[in-house]
Amino acid sequence: MFEVAEVGRSLSKSEYKTLEPQLHFQLLTLQQQLRNSDRSLIVIVAGVEGAGKGTVVDKLNSWFDSRDVRTHAFWDDTDEERERPHFWRYWRILPARGTVGIMFTSWYSKPILDKVFEKIDDSDFESELQRVAELERMLVADGTLIVKLWYHLSKQEQARRLEQDSPIAQFKQSPFVGQYARLYDQFTNVSERALRLTDSGIAPWHIIEATDNHYRNITTARILVTALQQRFPEPDSSPEIPTDGPVATATLSEDSRLTVLDTLDMDRSLSDADYDARLEAAQLRLHQLAWTMQHQKKNAVIVFEGWDAAGKGGAIRRLTAAIDARLYRVIPIAAPSDEELAHHYLWRFWRHVPRAGFLTIYDRSWYGRVLVERVENLAKRDQWTRAYQEINNFEENLVSHGTTVLKFWMHISKDEQKSRFREREGNPLKRHKITEEDWRNRDRWDDYKLAVNDMVAHTSTEVAPWLLVPGNDKKYARVTVIEKVCEQLEAKLQS
Amino acid sequence: MFEVAEVGRSLSKSEYKTLEPQLHFQLLTLQQQLRNSDRSLIVIVAGVEGAGKGTVVDKLNSWFDSRDVRTHAFWDDTDEERERPHFWRYWRILPARGTVGIMFTSWYSKPILDKVFEKIDDSDFESELQRVAELERMLVADGTLIVKLWYHLSKQEQARRLEQDSPIAQFKQSPFVGQYARLYDQFTNVSERALRLTDSGIAPWHIIEATDNHYRNITTARILVTALQQRFPEPDSSPEIPTDGPVATATLSEDSRLTVLDTLDMDRSLSDADYDARLEAAQLRLHQLAWTMQHQKKNAVIVFEGWDAAGKGGAIRRLTAAIDARLYRVIPIAAPSDEELAHHYLWRFWRHVPRAGFLTIYDRSWYGRVLVERVENLAKRDQWTRAYQEINNFEENLVSHGTTVLKFWMHISKDEQKSRFREREGNPLKRHKITEEDWRNRDRWDDYKLAVNDMVAHTSTEVAPWLLVPGNDKKYARVTVIEKVCEQLEAKLQS
Numbered sequence: 001m002f003e004v005a006e007v008g009r010s011l012s013k014s015e016y017k018t019l020e021p022q023l024h025f026q027l028l029t030l031q032q033q034l035r036n037s038d039r040s041l042i043v044i045v046a047g048v049e050g051a052g053k054g055t056v057v058d059k060l061n062s063w064f065d066s067r068d069v070r071t072h073a074f075w076d077d078t079d080e081e082r083e084r085p086h087f088w089r090y091w092r093i094l095p096a097r098g099t100v101g102i103m104f105t106s107w108y109s110k111p112i113l114d115k116v117f118e119k120i121d122d123s124d125f126e127s128e129l130q131r132v133a134e135l136e137r138m139l140v141a142d143g144t145l146i147v148k149l150w151y152h153l154s155k156q157e158q159a160r161r162l163e164q165d166s167p168i169a170q171f172k173q174s175p176f177v178g179q180y181a182r183l184y185d186q187f188t189n190v191s192e193r194a195l196r197l198t199d200s201g202i203a204p205w206h207i208i209e210a211t212d213n214h215y216r217n218i219t220t221a222r223i224l225v226t227a228l229q230q231r232f233p234e235p236d237s238s239p240e241i242p243t244d245g246p247v248a249t250a251t252l253s254e255d256s257r258l259t260v261l262d263t264l265d266m267d268r269s270l271s272d273a274d275y276d277a278r279l280e281a282a283q284l285r286l287h288q289l290a291w292t293m294q295h296q297k298k299n300a301v302i303v304f305e306g307w308d309a310a311g312k313g314g315a316i317r318r319l320t321a322a323i324d325a326r327l328y329r330v331i332p333i334a335a336p337s338d339e340e341l342a343h344h345y346l347w348r349f350w351r352h353v354p355r356a357g358f359l360t361i362y363d364r365s366w367y368g369r370v371l372v373e374r375v376e377n378l379a380k381r382d383q384w385t386r387a388y389q390e391i392n393n394f395e396e397n398l399v400s401h402g403t404t405v406l407k408f409w410m411h412i413s414k415d416e417q418k419s420r421f422r423e424r425e426g427n428p429l430k431r432h433k434i435t436e437e438d439w440r441n442r443d444r445w446d447d448y449k450l451a452v453n454d455m456v457a458h459t460s461t462e463v464a465p466w467l468l469v470p471g472n473d474k475k476y477a478r479v480t481v482i483e484k485v486c487e488q489l490e491a492k493l494q495s
Numbered sequence: 496m497f498e499v500a501e502v503g504r505s506l507s508k509s510e511y512k513t514l515e516p517q518l519h520f521q522l523l524t525l526q527q528q529l530r531n532s533d534r535s536l537i538v539i540v541a542g543v544e545g546a547g548k549g550t551v552v553d554k555l556n557s558w559f560d561s562r563d564v565r566t567h568a569f570w571d572d573t574d575e576e577r578e579r580p581h582f583w584r585y586w587r588i589l590p591a592r593g594t595v596g597i598m599f600t601s602w603y604s605k606p607i608l609d610k611v612f613e614k615i616d617d618s619d620f621e622s623e624l625q626r627v628a629e630l631e632r633m634l635v636a637d638g639t640l641i642v643k644l645w646y647h648l649s650k651q652e653q654a655r656r657l658e659q660d661s662p663i664a665q666f667k668q669s670p671f672v673g674q675y676a677r678l679y680d681q682f683t684n685v686s687e688r689a690l691r692l693t694d695s696g697i698a699p700w701h702i703i704e705a706t707d708n709h710y711r712n713i714t715t716a717r718i719l720v721t722a723l724q725q726r727f728p729e730p731d732s733s734p735e736i737p738t739d740g741p742v743a744t745a746t747l748s749e750d751s752r753l754t755v756l757d758t759l760d761m762d763r764s765l766s767d768a769d770y771d772a773r774l775e776a777a778q779l780r781l782h783q784l785a786w787t788m789q790h791q792k793k794n795a796v797i798v799f800e801g802w803d804a805a806g807k808g809g810a811i812r813r814l815t816a817a818i819d820a821r822l823y824r825v826i827p828i829a830a831p832s833d834e835e836l837a838h839h840y841l842w843r844f845w846r847h848v849p850r851a852g853f854l855t856i857y858d859r860s861w862y863g864r865v866l867v868e869r870v871e872n873l874a875k876r877d878q879w880t881r882a883y884q885e886i887n888n889f890e891e892n893l894v895s896h897g898t899t900v901l902k903f904w905m906h907i908s909k910d911e912q913k914s915r916f917r918e919r920e921g922n923p924l925k926r927h928k929i930t931e932e933d934w935r936n937r938d939r940w941d942d943y944k945l946a947v948n949d950m951v952a953h954t955s956t957e958v959a960p961w962l963l964v965p966g967n968d969k970k971y972a973r974v975t976v977i978e979k980v981c982e983q984l985e986a987k988l989q990s
Contacts, residue, residue, distance in 0.1 A: 080850065083792070083794075083850040083851035083852075084848050084849075084850065084851075084896065085848065085892040085893055085895070085896035085898070086892075086896070087845075087892055088845060088848055091841075091842060091845035091846075092845070092846065094838060094839065094842060096834065096837035096838055097836075097837040097838070098837070123618040123619075123622065124618075126622060127618065127621060127622070130625055131888075134888055138839070138885055138888075139839060141881065142839045142840075144839075297578070299578075339591065341592075342591035342592040342593070343589060343591055343592070344589065344633070344634060344637045344639075345637075346586075347586060347589060350582075350583060350586035350587070351586075351587065353579050353580065353583055354579075355575065355578040355579065356578035356579075357578075386636065390633055393626075393629055393633075397580040397581075397582055398580055400580070401579065401580035401581070403580070
């Protein structure tokens with residue numbers, strides 16, 4: 001989830017100086033529309049310590065017309081608050097129709113901190129967040145627009161900031177910063193879970209990389225503009241902009257358009273000799289593991305997604321070559337059958353969930369909903385935005401039953417794809433694998449990149465992580481896949 | 496909740512013979528529309544043992560064209576099922592678009608039985624039902640229509656049926672019936688909680704009185720017709736029919752139109768001497784209890800609803816006369832202020848939630864949403880149908896904080912109201928209390944009665960029950976209110 005915010009996005013000072021006034025003006029204009037409507041706006045500002053949440057709140061107050069904006073922070077419970085139900089403190093500050101409420105701390109702060117400091121257990125944590133989700137659902141049904149912003153720093157970056165900050169910056173830090181920094185891993189684990197439980201289509205989370213201040217501020221403004229524009233569309237404009245990651249790429253520099261895929265080291269490769277040795281070792285290991293799974297009645301689901309010609313098929317063949325044919329099934333996902341179309345889109349995947357002791361490999365998967373169906377407009381916006389949570393629920397069902405869930409994204413560069421397409425066209429044995437559609441998909445490379453970034457942001461979870469595999473070198477990719485599968489299965493099996 | 500299904504509704508055989516063929520035809524016609532649509536229908540048949548669920552399922556199969564109907568029952572988990580995530584068994588049988596799935600046992604059966612037999616604890620029970628709610632939300636978003644039917648019998652009626660049943664009926668009973676009957680109270684408590692947690696606007700529960708077989712079957716058919724008509728409206732018809740209780744009163748006999756209000760004994764009264772003595776005793780008791788609440792830092796919320804001229808004001812004055820003026824506040828709810836209108840409708844009630852040690856009395860309340868706003872079309876159908884769950888969540892917030900929640904419905908007969916109106920008109924001191932609007936409301940008496948019945952069905956919960964007070968005799972009503980308040984407060988206070 002947070003890996004999408006450790007990509008190294010940045011904006012130059014000059015870009016910032018061009019963009020900020022434009023966005024400021026757009027926000028003021030949109031606020032005017034909000035003011036004349038029966039809707040209200042809640043902005044939730046959350047994230048790791050040191051990410052500059054305070055600066056963001058200052059910015060928001062300077063961008064909006066402050067007459068109709070209130071900023072709220074919740075400190076320790078007051079007497080007044082303690083003597084009433086917990087949610088009373090939020091109800092009393094809900095913004096009126098036409099106005100904006102900025103929540104510097106929010107209904108997320110207490111459950112997350114209570115869990116990090118182990119004041120509450122898993123099930124209390126989960127039911128508190130369910131109550132939060134209910135509250136948000138109720139407010140959205142009533143016309144409130146809720147924009148939830150999560151500011152992320154990598155562990156290294158947070159440590160660097162806390163050391164290097166100027167005396168004046170340190171002065172502004174909360175005295176707990178040091179303590180929170182020591183608990184970085186717990187904090188991000190708990191936060192990831194909180195975000196996952198409350199990341200709904202009607203009130204999605206936006207994860208913002210906060211390392212570069214310019215990028216952080218501009219992205220904040222862009223997300224708000226997009227959210228307000230969707231609610232107050234201008235005639236003749238249909239801003240179809242992704243929910244996360246680089247928003248509205250058009251006018252931005254290369255640096256700010258990076259996605260999580262750009263963090264992969266595409267030069268990874270293996271010599272023939274290394275390949276042979278490591279492939280054999282990994283396949284032997286996997287062969288044994290599959291039988292152990294069978295004996296221990298464990299099962300696994302392995303998902304392959306990736307660019308056309310990224311090597312999914314080759315990787316799957318190397319994988320299955322190592323496993324007794326009775327122990328696995330490969331489910332190729334193409335266009336749905338009539339019967340499948342007649343059901344909920346997850347139905348065709350539920351059908352093939354493996355029994356205890358078996359392994360199901362999906363060659364493409366339910367992620368089609370948020371990839372091809374999104375990019376090609378086969379699913380409506382509300383369908384694919386709510387799909388993230390539906391998918392997370394589905395995978396959590398599997399995982400809580402004890403199923404291992406692995407998801408591989410096979411990544412190649414755009415140039416590498418082109419040369420593979422050309423090679424396929426020239427090879428009579430492979431020509432059937434390449435169609436006009438592949439070339440068309442290629443034209444929408446940047447849209448797919450954003451969709452992949454959003455997918456990782458919303459569905460790469462601790463329990464079912466995405467494994468992004470650099471695939472320009474087929475040998476490296478194939479060996480990596482099998483080794484990763486072995487690693488993950490070993491972790492789940494009793495030795 | 497279940498008190499609405501212990502009213503004694505029935506239908507004569509001749510009525511049944513007239514109505515059944517009509518409803519049968521309507522269902523077939525509507526099924527045809529379903530078949531040509533991209534929607535599916537799930538009917539969940541649930542309720543207490545002995546209520547005739549099996550007969551209902553047989554009926555459903557005879558009314559619908561059976562080619563597109565499948566009935567499902569889940570027995571003990573099969574091997575196949577046990578080896579996969581719990582929800583797999585439901586996914587595999589979800590009806591395809593255009594078809595009907597009848598669930599004789601459903602995703603509700605296991606959590607309810609597991610809780611009754613104490614195989615799971617409260618928090619497991621709650622999270623399982625949250626998962627059920629998520630599943631239903633997902634299916635409804637995908638176009639599925641879910642109709643949830645709960646068949647209820649009183650404890651006495653269940654016992655009577657199990658004894659008297661003919662040999663052939665006993666033959667059809669499950670061998671667990673006797674066991675379940677002994678656990679009647681646990682079963683209804685747990686079921687009430689399950690229904691409350693999953694009674695959403697998008698998939699509401701319908702509680703059906705199952706004592707009279709004719710009434711049970713016809714009501715089942717009517718609810719299905721109404722639900723399908725709302726989804727497939729005919730041009731020029733807008734069937735605005737309540738979600739619960741007697742459906743479509745027009746063509747039904749008196750007996751079948753009874754509501755929970757008809758169960759009250761309206762002849763209750765007190766002599767002057769009894770009134771004086773009991774009033775004084777109760778007021779003394781309440782005076783002391785209010786101070787004890789203050790010392791023990793407990794609080795309470797008391798809601799008064801009722802017909803115009805039913806005596807709310809008089810009851811409240813007798814109540815507050817007993818309490819030190821520093822310890823309570825009366826909040827009269829009239830038309831909302833501008834500021835209140837600018838917020839979610841629950842906001843104006845959250846504002847006045849009492850601090851520890853205090854008591855808030857609401858003279859009319861949040862129930863306006865499902866009473867006057869519903870009947871007068873001030874709230875849209877989706878607004879008031881989802882309000883039941885929003886209200887239950889609100890009250891659960893209060894109760895889980897330790898607040899005592901009491902809700903009084905002051906009931907008078909229609910004749911009694913008329914004579915009180917006349918009296919007010921003739922009395923210069925009271926004339927201001929009666930307006931044209933009161934007479935207009937009176938014209939919609941039957942609509943209000945159904946709204947009250949639905950309100951009790953959806954919001955009379957174990958934690959915050961409705962107390963229905965027969966109010967034709969003011970003395971009886973006033974004393975009863977104070978005595979009930981004392982009883983409930985005493986139960987919450989340490990002596």
